[in-house]
Amino acid sequence: MKNVLFTVSIVIAGFSVSAQHTILGKWKSIDDKTGETKSVVEIFERGGLVYGKVIKIFPKPGDDQDPVCNKCPEDDDRFKKKILGMEIIQGMKKNGAEYSDGHILDPEAGKVYRCKLWLESNDLKVRGYWGPVWRTQTWKKVS
Numbered sequence: 236m237k238n239v240l241f242t243v244s245i246v247i248a249g250f251s252v253s254a255q256h257t258i259l260g261k262w263k264s265i266d267d268k269t270g271e272t273k274s275v276v277e278i279f280e281r282g283g284l285v286y287g288k289v290i291k292i293f294p295k296p297g298d299d300q301d302p303v304c305n306k307c308p309e310d311d312d313r314f315k316k317k318i319l320g321m322e323i324i325q326g327m328k329k330n331g332a333e334y335s336d337g338h339i340l341d342p343e344a345g346k347v348y349r350c351k352l353w354l355e356s357n358d359l360k361v362r363g364y365w366g367p368v369w370r371t372q373t374w375k376k377v378s
Contacts, residue, residue, distance in 0.1 A: 256354060257354075258278050258285065258334065258352055258353075258354060258359055259278050259279060259280060259285070260277070260278060260376065260377070261275055261276070261277050261278075261290065261376070261377035262275065262276050262277075262278060262287075262359050262374040262375065262376060262377060263275055263374060263375045263376075263377055264276055264361075264372065264374050265372060265373055265374060265375060266372075267370065267371070267372045267373070271293070272293050272375075273292070273293060274289050274290075274291060274292045274293060274318075275289070275290050275291035275377055276288065276289055276290065276323065276324070276374070277290045278324065278352075278359075283328075284325075284326050284327060284328060284337070285324070285327035285328075285329070285334050285337070285352070286322055286324055286325055286326070286327070287322065287323055287324030287339075288320065288321065288322045288323070288324075289318055289319055289320065289321050289323055289342075290319075290320070291319070292318060292319055301317060301319065302317070302318050302342075303315050303316060303317050303318065304316055304317075304318055304321065304340075304342045304345060305345070306342075306343070306344060306345025306346075307340065307342065307345045308345065308347070311340075311347070313340065313342070318342045321340075321342060323339055323340045323341075323342060324337065324338070324339050324340075324350065324352075325337055325338050325339075325340075326338060327350065327352060332353060332354070333351055333352060333353035334351065334352040334353070335349075335350070335351045335352075337349075337350050338350055339361065339363050341363070346365070348363030348364055348365050349363070349364040349365075350362065350363055350364070351364070355373075357375075357376055358373045358374065358375060358376070359373070359374040359375075359376070360372075360373060360374075361373075361374055
C-alpha cells in the first residue's frame with residue numbers, strides 16, 4: 236500500500252509540475268518599450284492549435300477605453316472590431332518546446348506577424364516576425 240501511495244504522489248506531482256509549465260492560461264502582455272501592462276491575453280487550445288484572445292485591456296488615461304482595430308487590414312475580419320474579446324494569436328502549432336506556424340496581430344499597429352511562443356522560466360516569450368526582422372516580448376503569468 237505504501238508503494239501505491241508513493242506512486243500516486245509522484246503522478247500527482249508530475250501533473251502539477253506540467254500544469255505550471257504550459258503556455259495555456261492568462262498572460263499579461265507587457266509593452267517591451269515602456270514595461271507597462273497593456274492587456275491580459277488568454278491562451279487556449281482549439282482543434283489541436285493554440286489561440287490567444289484579449290480578455291482585458293489597460294488603456295492609458297485619455298485613450299479610447301473601448302478601442303477598435305482601425306488600423307487592421309480591411310480584408311481582415313477583425314477590421315473595425317473591438318480589441319477587447321479579439322483573437323490576436325491564431326493557428327499556433329506545437330513544435331517541441333515551442334509553438335510556431337501561426338500569426339499574431341498587433342491591433343495598435345494593425346499588422347499581422349508570423350509568430351513563435353515559448354516558455355522561459357515562468358514567462359511566456361512572444362516573438363513576432365516580419366520578414367527577417369523580429370521583436371520579442373515577455374509576458375507574465377496572471378496568478
